[in-house]
Amino acid sequence: MNASEERLPRLLALIPWLRAHPGVEVATAAKQFGITEAALRADIELLWFCGLPGLGPSDLIDVEFEGDTITVVDAQTLDRPLRLTGDEGQSLLAAARALREVPGLVDAAPLDAIIAKLRGALITGRTEESTVSVELSAGGEDPAVMTATREALSSGRKLRLRYLVERRDEMTERTIDPLELRLVEGRVYLRAWDPSRAAARSFRLDRAIEATVLDEAVDAPGGAALPAYPPELFAPGADDVTVTVDLSARARWVADSYPVEPVAELGDGGVRITLRTPDPGWLARLVLRLGGEAVVIGPAAVAAEVAATARAGLAAYGAIAH
């Protein structure tokens, strides 16, 4: 498939989406489609030349800009998007099927309904083959524990957890403020605030023997889910440093997990991004972890910090002379 053929699905999807969002801001639309504003404008400019045979004034696709907003005036048969392709269906269906298999995580009925409706929305004649399968949980979690945890999470109440500390072969009980369920590497973790230790902890739910929802509301700081990164790292501030980083294909997930601005696609599936933070030291450590898959382009001081910390680390491992 050449470049023009790859752009075709986006052009055909753009008009119905814009039609459903009249007066949307160009920046919002571009972000939705994962393209730059310039690329979006180029797409619209191309579509202005398209229409029904004859290409007379009333045949052409009509999209109007007004200031920073954009509205479809005439979609010329493109009022609805194409049905879901194999890739599109596969992604959502694999997700739905994976979630469904974690006992007690979600109610099966709505997921089954979603699965059926998505299958019905696939391109005619294509059936969903289960070509992508994800195991979210090895199945060690007690469904009753999962159900209680879910209830506590959705109603913002405390949870009393009876929990096996494996290394001490000890049963322990804690009252915790549930914050978030995390599914990582085939296990279900509950991230919760433990008031007795004044700290957030992750509990493997396959080690939880019993969970009881209490009547008390949680009193965790902030109340809302603790993000994976401290929020103060990303609130924009006067002391912020803007760091430009090249991510290889293997490190691309960073762009999806942290608030970054994409700058450009690189060859081989990599991407250049910028990130603002008052704490470049934290970012330098993340870059080190990624072992060459992320490269700081600038500022030079942050790149130098990565190099210096790497050298210090290698010296500590005795691999190089300091």
Place this chain on the structure above:
Amino acid sequence: MSAWQASRVSQARLERLVNLTLALMATQRPLPVAEIAARVYREAVEDESFRRRFERDKEALREQGIPVVTEIISVWDDSEVGYRIPRADYALPDITLSAEEAAALGLAAQFWNGATLGRGSASALRKLAATGVAPADPGIAVSVRVDEGDPSLAPLLAAVRNRQAVRFDYRGTRDDAAHARTLEPWGVVSWHGRWYVVGRDRDRSAERAFRLSRVAGGVKSLGRPAAYDIPTEVDLLARVAEAYPERPRGQAHVRVDPDTCWALRRQAIAIEDDVLTLDYGYVDRLAEQLAGLVPQAVALDPPELVVAIVDRLQAALQAHT
């Protein structure tokens, strides 16, 4: 042809593909080739170059899943065919979701956070949004981390979709040397946080599951698409679980500077004299974590962990000097 000329040609082709789609969707009756030639391409139907272009364009639309149907036009002459796109087969059907279903969709929507499968999800959700269907807040905070970082994932997914065989070098578990393998892939699996491809190994004429992290170099497609059938009723997850029974966990010792590495200390199963004992499932995951904690945390053993960390630091250093 200059780059500018090439981009003008592809621009023109895109316009033509869009115009062809519109023309075939707008028509109630199948359009004969001559009419398409005259009104959409503005060329003569006898023109050889028109015929070739039209064939390629039709193929391009069909490859996108656009249902271009060929129908016999005349009751008296069944050689005259025409083309159209039936709206009902093209268009995403009307979908209504209950509140619970919208919340379930909300969970599925935030599932993939990588580019390979995330792109498909995002694209599907945009199409649903264009018909007014939106996911809702799932009501509980759930985060799923399914790493899509492996560069083999995208080409293998494509090969599965096209039912096209692939060839790649694979580092076996017994020796570390890479051997060429030829596979008819059936599907990919994420199991215990790692990706596997399952399919029929042509050289061994048997089913195999390969771990993607052991694929060395690129994945090359081989032969034609639709070259084999994917067996139905295969439980891919079960196959991988059988082929890769869970290994015993490893244990590492890490020395930490005083008053540092609090998160790591919490992970430790024992602490003695500033040396932490940590359980781990996969060496490279722990190596990644510890590489970010130098020089305050230094792994003492096992040797493969130390080597993995040093490799990472050296690669990072090399990329920044």
